[in-house]
Amino acid sequence: MKKHITLLMLLFFAVSIQAQQGTIFGQWKTIDDETGEAMSIIEIYKKDDKVFGKIIDILNPANRDKTCIYCKGEDYDKPLIGLDIIKSLEKDDDEYEGGTIFDPEKGKEYKAKLWIDEDDKNILNVRGYIAFLFRTQQWVRR
Template identity: 55%
Template sequence: MKNKLIFSLLILFTTVIYSQKTVIGKWKTIDDSTKEAKSIVEIYKLNNEYFGKITKILNEAVKDKVCIKCKGVDKNKPIEGLVIIKKLSKDDTMYVDGTVTDPENGKTYTCKIWLDENNNDVLNVRGYIGFFYRTQQWKRIN
């Protein structure tokens, strides 16, 4: 019985430590200009690549919007449920060479993401066009 308790605590401790050092999980998106919380994005791994899906829109007034400006297979899909981060590869402490789509304007950008060096509960999300970029900081949801 004692061994089972110690083993269970060890598993729990390892899970908590691991989950805090990975981008996998749920993140509250924060608009970098208004500081408004907009949605919940779940980052997950599939076939050794990382993706991010909007699992919840926080503003009820726009919850049922579709991505009318998106291109290709994402055009006219509901924003809630849309995979906005695609095909990131892990490179040391960063996740790079993927894309992020802004469902408000339908534009897709080259993307990289990384955990903040001072706080593993902050995810830096950077979208690029050439030399120009914009970075948002998302907050982990526990």
Template identity: 55%
Template sequence: MKKSIFTLALLMFAVTINAQSILGNWKTVDDETGETKSIVNLYEENGEIYGKVLKVLNKDRQDAVCDKCEGDKKDKLILGMVIVEGMKKKGDEYKNGTILDPQKGKEYDCKIWLDEDNKNKLNVRGYIAFLYRTQNWYRAIE
């Protein structure tokens, strides 16, 4: 009985910790159309956060490439592409990295933070100077 209670408490603690982290899989939602576009995995590498497209949700875009991208991402599959790069933790936010919009082929400075009221909602802001767009991504629970 004691082992069961301990195991349950440990599991609940692990779920709580995970819910407060930006790491893991997130459903991306287009802020202009409201359409859920993809599943992106946010992971840590060398103290920085990166995001890789794990799944493209539109069946007609499974083989889509980043034809408007420049450099090494030009004409590469969006599926498997790293679109969030070099994010560094600053307080409750992650900054100083970039995010790529593969449909437009544009890279933006980026800021990411968990929503204050809903830890399963991620605010993802891409910006150039003082112009910005913020998307809400939602924790993918499959």
């Protein structure tokens, strides 16, 4: 009987991991596409049927206490850790779009689109764009 319970638990665990790999939700390590350097950890989560992403860690210890000097409104001068940089995305087939992504280092906000990479479910493609100009980063599942 114990063997059956153990087998069922292992099967459940394996299915849970597989299901998680196909979703954008969870923690992602951001990689600077110009330097290749790991920058931060972003947690993608759902709130009120919309998708958001907040900074939960900054990997360079010298930058951990920085505040958002480029933010407007209530986010101005708040700590970067805890800041929502992805806001109000909605699911559209296998992609999430219709919201924005904010670059706190440059103070720029862009329309955003996120999707899991077809070839590697541990890669999240993150695109920020204005009109037809865009830039895509690949974040790695943590």
